[in-house]
Amino acid sequence: MKKAAHLTRARQTAIFKALADPHRFELLLQIAKARCPLGCSQALASLPISAATLSHHIKELETAGLIDIRREGKFAYLSLRPGVLESVAASLQALESANCAGR
Amino acid sequence: MKKAAHLTRARQTAIFKALADPHRFELLLQIAKARCPLGCSQALASLPISAATLSHHIKELETAGLIDIRREGKFAYLSLRPGVLESVAASLQALESANCAGR
DNA sequence: TAATCAATTCGACAGTTGTCGAAATGTCGA
DNA sequence: TCGACATTTCGACAACTGTCGAATTGATTA
Numbered sequence: 001m002k003k004a005a006h007l008t009r010a011r012q013t014a015i016f017k018a019l020a021d022p023h024r025f026e027l028l029l030q031i032a033k034a035r036c037p038l039g040c041s042q043a044l045a046s047l048p049i050s051a052a053t054l055s056h057h058i059k060e061l062e063t064a065g066l067i068d069i070r071r072e073g074k075f076a077y078l079s080l081r082p083g084v085l086e087s088v089a090a091s092l093q094a095l096e097s098a099n100c101a102g103r
Numbered sequence: 104m105k106k107a108a109h110l111t112r113a114r115q116t117a118i119f120k121a122l123a124d125p126h127r128f129e130l131l132l133q134i135a136k137a138r139c140p141l142g143c144s145q146a147l148a149s150l151p152i153s154a155a156t157l158s159h160h161i162k163e164l165e166t167a168g169l170i171d172i173r174r175e176g177k178f179a180y181l182s183l184r185p186g187v188l189e190s191v192a193a194s195l196q197a198l199e200s201a202n203c204a205g206r
Numbered sequence: 207t208a209a210t211c212a213a214t215t216c217g218a219c220a221g222t223t224g225t226c227g228a229a230a231t232g233t234c235g236a
Numbered sequence: 237t238c239g240a241c242a243t244t245t246c247g248a249c250a251a252c253t254g255t256c257g258a259a260t261t262g263a264t265t266a
Contacts, residue, residue, distance in 0.1 A: 009129070009132075012122075012128065013122065013124065019116065020123045022113065025112065025115065025116050025119070028198075029198065032198045033198075033201050033202075035203060080198075080199070082199075082202070083199075085195045085196070085199040086195075088195055089191075089195040089199070092188045092191055092195070093188070093189060095131075096135070096186075096189045098136050
């Protein structure tokens with residue numbers, strides 16, 4: 001198991017903000033669970049939002065560093081950036097472990 | 104290691120929203136790292152916000168189910184609710200593991 | 207070239223949120 | 237009882253954000 005990278009607090013809150021919207025979180029779930037990079041149109045078909053709004057959410061996820069976008073001609077393909085969610089998970093787990101309550 | 108409880112998506116996004124503000128996240132860090140339940144005044148002294156704003160953030164963290172509040176006379180003491188952050192961490196780790204990219 | 211299509215950008219709008227000062231509430235000590 | 241103190245609530249405000257339709261851009265196809 002590779003050691004998780006350190007994230008600054010500002011980076012962490014930026015990531016939480018990106019995860020805090022239901023539609024955006026659902027989008028990330030789909031990207032994460034897809035076996036291959038998810039196409040924009042595919043994502044659009046599975047979310048009750050307009051193309052404009054989807055584009056906005058994609059940009060937010062990218063800005064937070066959570067996903068990578070590969071553009072090919074007319075199309076765009078979304079994939080999870082490896083290691084980021086893992087780092088966040090490690091931070092939260094460390095927070096819980098640092099605490100002494102309930103133990 | 105105890106199995107982490109399941110969180111609904113709505114619950115998860117609510118928690119992320121609570122973690123998404125820098126001052127609120129800092130407050131949670133202080134609560135988590137304190138060796139005993141953190142007093143309100145103590146928290147106030149270490150954050151550049153007014154008492155009114157602090158009270159607001161405390162309520163948000165409590166509503167999200169991240170902390171417990173014990174009131175004693177004039178004072179209020181804040182402590183991490185055990186297991187919640189751990190569950191969130193487990194969810195994020197699972198998301199990362201479900202993905203096949205970068206491996 | 208013209209038409210079509212995927213995706214993005216623009217402009218606008220309603221709803222939410224972090225923030226504060228001031229007022230209120232409740233508690234303790236003199 | 238009275239004043240000081242910790243915390244909360246209230247009212248207001250500026251900034252941010254999710255959303256859409258319409259217009260734009262860029263690429264593919266007829």
